[in-house]
Each structure stands twice: as structure tokens, then as C-alpha cells.
Amino acid sequence: MERIPFNELKDRAGFELPVMSFDIDGTLIRRFAAAVGDRSPRWQTEAPPSLIPALGFDRVYEMLASADEVAVLHGATEVEFFQPARLGDSVTMKARIASARERVSGGKTMVFVNVDAAYTNQLGQPVAACRQTAIVQKNG
Structure with a gap:
């Protein structure tokens, strides 16, 4: 994924990121549920809702961290869920x-x-629809 130089971030409103796809399989669901400590039997057939906004944002944050001296912090997340992502989706x-x-x-x-x-x-x-706020700071 293209990295955006820090000094160009403020001018990138409207920039479309590459489309990403994710297979919702049992391993992904089990790992995520274990990481958040949720052992609900419901996660045998569908993904925990909080998994959805986590998909792909590691790559987004990597794109925003254009160099070693740039730190990216999570600021906020707003999500609207429309239906569950099910095993096999x-x-x-x-x-x-x-x-x-x-x-x-x-x-x-x-x-x-x-x-x-x-x-x-x-x-x-x-x-789902999601808005995430990242705080990007250049150190040094």
C-alpha cells in the first residue's frame, strides 16, 4: 500500500485506499475472540462485531506511518453495524x-x-460503516 508522506497528509482528503477483502474463517474468528477474551458460543457461526472495524486498519495505519519517525495513534472509532459477518463470508x-x-x-x-x-x-x-480517527505525529 502506498505510504503518504507526513507533510502531504493534510492535503489528501478524498484519497481512496486500495480495496481490501477478508475471508471470515474459523481461525480468524477464534483468534480475535481469544484476543478480546470473549468465549461466547455465538462466535461459532459469526464474527464478533468488533472484528469488522479491525479488518484492514493495520494496513491503513502503516500507510499513514510514512517513515520511522512518524507515530500513528488510534484516536476514535465510530461504527454502524447492519448485519453480522458470518463464518464463510x-x-x-x-x-x-x-x-x-x-x-x-x-x-x-x-x-x-x-x-x-x-x-x-x-x-x-x-x-458495517466505520469512521476511524488516527492521530499522526512526526517525532523529532
Whole structure:
């Protein structure tokens, strides 16, 4: 995935990220449920809802961390769920940078980047819509 240089982030509103797809299989569900400590038997047939906004955002954060001296922190997540992602589904994430605003605090420049993502299943049906805010700061 293309990395966006820190000094260009504030000008990238509207930038569309590459489309990503994820297979919802038993291993993914079990690992995620174990990581969050949720042993509900419900996760035998569907993904925990909190798994969906986690899909792909490691790659988004990697794109925002354009160099070793750039730190990316999670700021906020807003999610609207439409239906569960079920075992065997293929979930597609289409995302774009909705906005980016620069702030200076304590002599350091930060960029608050809002990424909007839409998740659909293999039938094209909406699964979730998500807005995540990343705080990107250049150290040094």
C-alpha cells in the first residue's frame, strides 16, 4: 500500500485506499475472540462485531506511518453495524480519507486523519460503516 508522506497528509482528503477483502474463517474468528477474551458460543457461526472495524486498519495505519519517525495513534472509532459477518463470508472494505486537519501542540505538529470505510459481504450487502480517527505525529 502506498505510504503518504507526513507533510502531504493534510492535503489528501478524498484519497481512496486500495480495496481490501477478508475471508471470515474459523481461525480468524477464534483468534480475535481469544484476543478480546470473549468465549461466547455465538462466535461459532459469526464474527464478533468488533472484528469488522479491525479488518484492514493495520494496513491503513502503516500507510499513514510514512517513515520511522512518524507515530500513528488510534484516536476514535465510530461504527454502524447492519448485519453480522458470518463464518464463510468474504468481507470487502472500501475506504477513503474523509478529512485531515493539522494541529500544533507543544511545538509538535499532528495531523488528525478521519478514514471512512464501508464493509460489504460477498453478496454486496452492507455489513458495517466505520469512521476511524488516527492521530499522526512526526517525532523529532
